[in-house]
Amino acid sequence: MADLAPWAVTDEISRGRAFAEPRPKSRSEFQRDRDRIVHSAAFRRLEYKTQVFVNHEGDLFRTRLTHSIEVAQIARSIARALHLNDDLTEAVALAHDLGHTPFGHAGQDALNECMREYGGFEHNLQSLRIVDRLEERYGAFDGLNLMFETREGILKHCSPACARELGDLGYRFLNNLRPSLEAQICNLADEIAYNNHDVDDGLRSGLISVEQLEGLSLFARHAAAVDREYPVLPGRRRVHEINRRMIDAQVTDLLTESSARIANAAPHALADVHVAPPLIGFSAQMLAENRALKTFLREHLYRHYQVLRMTVKARMIIRDLFGLFVGDACLLPPQYQVMAAAEGLPRATADYIAGMTDRYAIKEHRRLFSVGPN
Numbered sequence: 570m571a572d573l574a575p576w577a578v579t580d581e582i583s584r585g586r587a588f589a590e591p592r593p594k595s596r597s598e599f600q601r602d603r604d605r606i607v608h609s610a611a612f613r614r615l616e617y618k619t620q621v622f623v624n625h626e627g628d629l630f631r632t633r634l635t636h637s638i639e640v641a642q643i644a645r646s647i648a649r650a651l652h653l654n655d656d657l658t659e660a661v662a663l664a665h666d667l668g669h670t671p672f673g674h675a676g677q678d679a680l681n682e683c684m685r686e687y688g689g690f691e692h693n694l695q696s697l698r699i700v701d702r703l704e705e706r707y708g709a710f711d712g713l714n715l716m717f718e719t720r721e722g723i724l725k726h727c728s729p730a731c732a733r734e735l736g737d738l739g740y741r742f743l744n745n746l747r748p749s750l751e752a753q754i755c756n757l758a759d760e761i762a763y764n765n766h767d768v769d770d771g772l773r774s775g776l777i778s779v780e781q782l783e784g785l786s787l788f789a790r791h792a793a794a795v796d797r798e799y800p801v802l803p804g805r806r807r808v809h810e811i812n813r814r815m816i817d818a819q820v821t822d823l824l825t826e827s828s829a830r831i832a833n834a835a836p837h838a839l840a841d842v843h844v845a846p847p848l849i850g851f852s853a854q855m856l857a858e859n860r861a862l863k864t865f866l867r868e869h870l871y872r873h874y875q876v877l878r879m880t881v882k883a884r885m886i887i888r889d890l891f892g893l894f895v896g897d898a899c900l901l902p903p904q905y906q907v908m909a910a911a912e913g914l915p916r917a918t919a920d921y922i923a924g925m926t927d928r929y930a931i932k933e934h935r936r937l938f939s940v941g942p943n
């Protein structure tokens with residue numbers, strides 16, 4: 570970490586771990602965080618959780634796991650180029666979606682509805698709950714006992730009520746402070762990753778078409794450049810050439826804009842980053858193009874009738890399971906019965922359901938609701 574910017578997060582200035590531990594011998598503290606995340610059960614479950622397409626719909630679509638790896642790749646590249654702590658950035662990126670329910674946003678909305686009277690459900694908060702509490706792997710503490718800045722990066726947003734409950738970690742939401750630049754990078758790397766891979770997956774699925782995408786300036790510009798360079802290119806290769814140029818253009822734009830903002834704000838240390846406006850961001854033009862792409866994906870992919878059909882099924886599965894478990898704690902696996910005694914049956918039920926993979930939830934629903942041999 571020789572050439573880190575003076576405002577980067579380092580082991581030395583970190584606010585450390587809730588439970589004091591000896592320093593690692595051969596890695597940095599944030600490398601250790603990253604390694605703990607990779608070895609967690611919640612991380613392995615991401616393999617079978619939906620990004621947009623349910624896991625069994627095709628082998629080539631992104632899952633939460635491959636999405637998280639793509640976010641980490643993009644985030645790390647940006648962090649390194651800006652001389653920030655890329656170990657912290659990677660740790661946050663790999664953990665950012667740990668709290669996602671099965672069936673993507675449809676699953677989270679359904680669980681949130683079920684939990685309405687019991688404090689709600691939010692995947693971002695759940696990611697924090699997993700690393701702080703739910704992982705059962707260490708003798709000395711619950712959760713993964715991650716560094717403060719890793720936890721801060723995982724918690725992207727939260728309500729004032731929840732911020733008050735979270736103490737140290739909630740402080741910045743109540744006082745309008747920004748997280749580290751490493752955390753800011755992860756937010757935007759998440760956006761770059763999903764906007765672009767959803768274009769790729771959307772095309773592969775046939776739910777959206779190249780002709781539709783050519784109505785977007787970001788796509789059209791790179792399509793024209795690819796066609797000039799390679800006038801005859803078979804479909805998939807052309808799509809990938811366009812897609813990779815779009816990612817590169819977004820990352821390059823982010824680096825140029827963020828470097829200018831940092832130069833302009835002239836921070837001396839991390840404390841200056843907290844009180845500055847967001848220093849990681851896109852140029853106004855790229856921001857507008859990204860918004861157009863997002864709107865397109867919402868209208869034509871996320872709300873495509875074939876995707877919505879799965880959404881309806883997902884909602885039904887989650888509601889049925891929640892209703893059943895919340896009516897009878899005896900049906901929960903023993904560790905969740907222990908959680909129910911500590912934090913109430915609805916929260917324990919939400920933890921159990923949120924931890925399910927798509928296929929486990931489908932199987933569990935079939936086991937509990939279908940009469941006859943399974």
Ligand code: MG
Nearest residue numbers: 636665666759
């Ligand atoms: Mg994400």
